[in-house]
Amino acid sequence: xxxxxxxxxxxxxxxxxxxxxNLPWWSFVITNLxxxxxxxxxPAQSFVAGALGVGSLWAGLAFGIDAANNHxxxxxxxxxxxxxxxxxxLIFATASIGALLGGLASLTGSFVRARKA
Amino acid sequence: xxxxxxxASAIVTTALVFTLDIxxxxxxxxxxxxxxxxxxxxxxxxxxxxxxxxxxxxxVANELQGNVDVYVDDRLVPHIYAxxxxxxxxxxxxxxxxxxxxxxxxxxxxxxGRLSEIAGADKLPIDRMFRRxxxxxxxxxxxxxxxxxxxxxxxxxxxxxAGVNAYIKQLDPSDIPFEFKLMNxxxxxxxxxxxxxxxxxxxxxxxxxxxxxxxxxxxxRDYLGYDLFDKLYTNNQDSLDPIIPKGTVYEKxxxxxxxxxxxxSAYLHKVNSLAFNTVEMPEAPDKNNGSNNxxxxxxxxxxxxxxxxxxxxxxxxxxxxxxxMQITTxxxxxxxxxxxxxxxxxxxxxxxxxxxxxxxxxxVLDYYEIKFKDTTENExxxxxxxxxxxxxxxxxxxxxxxxxxxNIAMTHWGPTMFDAHYQNTQxxxxxxxxxxxxxxxxxxxxxxxxxxxxxxxxxxxxxISLWTCxxxxxxxxxxxxxxxxxxxxSFVARWERQGDFIMPGEDTSxxxxxxxxxxENPMIKNPERGFVSSANQKSTDISYPYYLGAASAFPxxxxxxxxxxxxxxxxxxxxxxxxxxxxxxxxxxxxxxxALMKYIQVDKLSTDAKRxxxxxxxxxxxxxxxxxxxxCFKIIWDSVEQAVWGDELGxxxxxxxxxxxxxxxxxxLKDTNWSIADxxxxxxxxxxxxxxxxxxxxxxxxxxxxxxxxxxxxxxLFKATRVMHLTKTPALSRMNLPIGGGxxxxxxxxxxxxxxxxMVVHLTDEIEAYGLYPGGQSxxxxxxYYDTFVNYWAEGKYYRLLFLSKEKLKQSxxxxxxIQFQKINS
Numbered sequence: 001x002x003x004x005x006x007x008x009x010x011x012x013x014x015x016x017x018x019x020x021x022n023l024p025w026w027s028f029v030i031t032n033l034x035x036x037x038x039x040x041x042x043p044a045q046s047f048v049a050g051a052l053g054v055g056s057l058w059a060g061l062a063f064g065i066d067a068a069n070n071h072x073x074x075x076x077x078x079x080x081x082x083x084x085x086x087x088x089x090l091i092f093a094t095a096s097i098g099a100l101l102g103g104l105a106s107l108t109g110s111f112v113r114a115r116k117a
Numbered sequence: 118x119x120x121x122x123x124x125a126s127a128i129v130t131t132a133l134v135f136t137l138d139i140x141x142x143x144x145x146x147x148x149x150x151x152x153x154x155x156x157x158x159x160x161x162x163x164x165x166x167x168x169x170x171x172x173x174x175x176x177v178a179n180e181l182q183g184n185v186d187v188y189v190d191d192r193l194v195p196h197i198y199a200x201x202x203x204x205x206x207x208x209x210x211x212x213x214x215x216x217x218x219x220x221x222x223x224x225x226x227x228x229x230g231r232l233s234e235i236a237g238a239d240k241l242p243i244d245r246m247f248r249r250x251x252x253x254x255x256x257x258x259x260x261x262x263x264x265x266x267x268x269x270x271x272x273x274x275x276x277x278x279a280g281v282n283a284y285i286k287q288l289d290p291s292d293i294p295f296e297f298k299l300m301n302x303x304x305x306x307x308x309x310x311x312x313x314x315x316x317x318x319x320x321x322x323x324x325x326x327x328x329x330x331x332x333x334x335x336x337x338r339d340y341l342g343y344d345l346f347d348k349l350y351t352n353n354q355d356s357l358d359p360i361i362p363k364g365t366v367y368e369k370x371x372x373x374x375x376x377x378x379x380x381x382s383a384y385l386h387k388v389n390s391l392a393f394n395t396v397e398m399p400e401a402p403d404k405n406n407g408s409n410n411x412x413x414x415x416x417x418x419x420x421x422x423x424x425x426x427x428x429x430x431x432x433x434x435x436x437x438x439x440x441x442m443q444i445t446t447x448x449x450x451x452x453x454x455x456x457x458x459x460x461x462x463x464x465x466x467x468x469x470x471x472x473x474x475x476x477x478x479x480x481v482l483d484y485y486e487i488k489f490k491d492t493t494e495n496e497x498x499x500x501x502x503x504x505x506x507x508x509x510x511x512x513x514x515x516x517x518x519x520x521x522x523x524n525i526a527m528t529h530w531g532p533t534m535f536d537a538h539y540q541n542t543q544x545x546x547x548x549x550x551x552x553x554x555x556x557x558x559x560x561x562x563x564x565x566x567x568x569x570x571x572x573x574x575x576x577x578x579x580x581i582s583l584w585t586c587x588x589x590x591x592x593x594x595x596x597x598x599x600x601x602x603x604x605x606x607s608f609v610a611r612w613e614r615q616g617d618f619i620m621p622g623e624d625t626s627x628x629x630x631x632x633x634x635x636x637e638n639p640m641i642k643n644p645e646r647g648f649v650s651s652a653n654q655k656s657t658d659i660s661y662p663y664y665l666g667a668a669s670a671f672p673x674x675x676x677x678x679x680x681x682x683x684x685x686x687x688x689x690x691x692x693x694x695x696x697x698x699x700x701x702x703x704x705x706x707x708x709x710x711x712a713l714m715k716y717i718q719v720d721k722l723s724t725d726a727k728r729x730x731x732x733x734x735x736x737x738x739x740x741x742x743x744x745x746x747x748x749c750f751k752i753i754w755d756s757v758e759q760a761v762w763g764d765e766l767g768x769x770x771x772x773x774x775x776x777x778x779x780x781x782x783x784x785x786l787k788d789t790n791w792s793i794a795d796x797x798x799x800x801x802x803x804x805x806x807x808x809x810x811x812x813x814x815x816x817x818x819x820x821x822x823x824x825x826x827x828x829x830x831x832x833x834l835f836k837a838t839r840v841m842h843l844t845k846t847p848a849l850s851r852m853n854l855p856i857g858g859g860x861x862x863x864x865x866x867x868x869x870x871x872x873x874x875x876m877v878v879h880l881t882d883e884i885e886a887y888g889l890y891p892g893g894q895s896x897x898x899x900x901x902y903y904d905t906f907v908n909y910w911a912e913g914k915y916y917r918l919l920f921l922s923k924e925k926l927k928q929s930x931x932x933x934x935x936i937q938f939q940k941i942n943s
Contacts (some may be wrong), residue, residue, distance in 0.1 A: 019158070069166060
């Protein structure tokens with residue numbers, strides 16, 4: 001249950017702090033960290049929960065935006081970055097970066113309250 | 118707490134945030150900050166516009182005097198209906214910003230030498246050049262003058278500025294245009310000065326070539342000696358068909374410029390010794406910056422009413438330089454292409470008349486050589502005494518580096534562009550001050566403001582009389598049946614060859630002796646032949662009492678082609694005018710191909726060369742998309758030129774100017790024994806034109822064979838026309854467009870240059886107008902409206918422009934959205 005709630009909260013708070021354009025893009029690192037402190041789990045579990053929370057939010061947002069845009073911009077950006085012009089690779093890269101950072105933030109938080117083995 | 122893993126994990130997380138928050142290297146450029154750029158709530162994803170986006174909006178602005186309704190049509194063209202004139206410009210500024218904010222920022226940064234601030238030290242050479250050329254200096258002078266003397270224009274530019282800033286103010290940081298995110302910087306407030314800087318940039322684009330060409334001409338003259346120079350860069354254009362028909366009689370000039378007695382020795386010169394450093398020249402404005410415009414009188418049209426056509430040829434860029442709109446207020450109703458960055462419509466029509474512009478090409482920028490007393494540059498020698506300079510300090514901010522300060526010594530001629538601190542491959546160690554009409558007070562904004570409201574020929578004359586720089590050919594057609602063209606600007610009254618080269622600056626003898634009074638500028642109204650036209654050729658024949666400038670600034674063959682076609686046409690319709698704007702006939706090749714054939718020794722050619730020559734001779738003389746003959750012709754002609762000029766010019770350490778094509782062509786047509794044809798590198802053989810041309814064909818064949826192998830013989834594949842994003846990023850550009858045309862062609866589309874706005878206006882009671890530009894109304898690469906018109910443009914098709922009253926437009930089925938601007942509390 002804690003696991004499901006963590007994923008959900010992570011996604012929700014990432015979205016919430018993302019609404020304010022004046023806050024830095026990495027604000028979710030703080031919220032993930034706090035969630036992991038508030039809802040302590042094993043480090044690996046925390047990592048996966050944080051990664052899934054941010055990663056699935058970013059994947060979902062990017063996918064939705066891209067579909068409504070007929071891939072116009074993602075195709076161009078995937079040539080600049082360079083990803084062979086593939087919007088799918090770009091969505092995957094977006095989600096991966098969010099997931100990796102979200103996971104690491106939660107992992108860090110999990111160590112705050114984790115007992116020594 | 119597990120301290121070690123906590124610390125380790127915290128460090129890794131922080132390091133990753135940091136890495137994703139800085140600009141890493143991506144090839145030669147800098148990548149965006151990846152974490153920010155990819156974040157779906159902050160970065161580029163926010164700029165991916167819904168393909169079925171709704172542009173309805175309601176905006177409250179307390180700067181307004183009344184309410185403004187904007188109806189947006191299916192091509193995303195806004196039609197502004199305002200109760201007050203200033204409100205219309207406020208909304209124009211707002212809409213320019215809404216759809217084109219990044220380009221407005223970028224273009225004015227280029228103009229004011231502020232690229233280094235966002236892109237780093239790599240851009241310092243171009244920033245320094247624009248600062249030293251006096252771009253900011255000129256804009257500041259114009260701004261100060263308008264603020265002091267012209268309250269109405271000040272109010273107009275202020276209203277426009279307020280509109281731009283109202284948009285910027287409400288912009289959430291996550292919604293800034295895509296390119297700001299890509300290049301990692303943020304929008305800043307608009308200012309009236311930026312509007313003047315933008316117009317200054319147009320002056321540079323259309324008259325600034327002299328800043329490079331005058332140096333190249335000087336170096337070429339020094340290298341060849343004046344006599345040979347004058348032969349190869351002759352000012353005689355035998356086949357000229359001027360804007361004002363030949364044989365026109367001109368009034369006695371009010372200024373008779375006098376050539377200084379010492380000009381032959383002190384100015385036209387013997388050979389100098391040359392030693393060049395190796396700093397690259399910045400890119401000069403495109404030689405092909407030009408345009409076509411014409412108007413046909415009712416006597417030549419099917420309807421009996423005039424038709425006006427205008428297509429300015431500029432660099433083909435995305436987002437486009439142009440933005441279409443309609444502005445309707447109680448004082449006027451105008452439609453056309455506007456410049457994001459400036460109020461009013463620039464090329465367009467209103468309910469009484471239509472106007473268009475082409476570049477005059479007149480030389481209005483000169484260099485004077487300065488002798489400084491010492492390295493402080495505090496004094497320079499003038500009229501037998503040391504005269505004090507003033508210093509203009511310009512600070513260039515550089516990203517990730519220290520500021521660079523330019524202390525520019527200001528002389529009475531103008532800013533010192535080149536001195537011990539700044540030299541390039543062509544300036545050759547000299548101290549050179551620039552005198553340029555663009556440094557003088559400009560009232561250009563008012564010309565367009567008044568043209569937007571002009572009702573008749575007299576209003577048009579008054580409006581353009583205020584125009585100073587860049588000199589333009591203003592064409593006019595009115596509903597009441599008048600057609601006219603006038604070349605207008607501040608033009609220098611020059612003696613023959615004055616200002617073609619660097620001039621001595623130590624006394625008054627080489628100074629400008631006056632600006633030609635506006636009423637002596639070339640013009641023609643309702644001529645007997647039933648049309649007026651211009652295509653950047655010389656405006657007059659030699660009977661005009663003033664020197665127009667070096668002939669190389671005036672292309673010949675487009676004008677010949679336009680006039681040839683218009684002379685033949687009758688019962689003209691708007692469709693005929695569209696066909697003429699997109700016409701691909703090659704008037705140069707029509708003369709040059711038979712001349713070439715006269716000299717090619719076919720029996721001496723290889724089989725492949727014969728095949729290529731055949732391809733060229735069987736060609737129909739149209740630069741059409743699939744034509745191979747034009748590719749063969751072009752490569753063969755270039756190769757023959759190389760064979761003829763290569764020996765004279767090839768030995769120079771610096772690149773010299775290539776003589777114009779007509780020089781060689783006129784010589785071939787004269788069929789004389791021409792000493793220049795001889796390759797001076799072969800001591801024992803005297804080559805004639807036949808040998809050189811035949812040799813050129815063989816050389817060309819090698820290149821043509823390799824093109825054939827790559828499947829690039831077809832003209833559009835060879836030419837590979839593209840519309841480039843302003844950052845030159847291919848992914849944001851449209852490459853390899855299937856379009857014909859080229860240099861010397863009415864459809865003047867080259868690789869990255871061409872008709873940037875095509876407009877045809879039929880002055881019937883209900884104006885019938887057509888137009889489009891190679892871009893789209895949205896500057897956002899993530900919008901479906903980013904490049905909407907490009908394919909249509911390449912195909913030579915046109916849109917019918919919606920020019921209607923508010924009531925009719927509201928009912929039109931092409932009207933899609935409504936943006937409402939309201940004053941607060943209404």
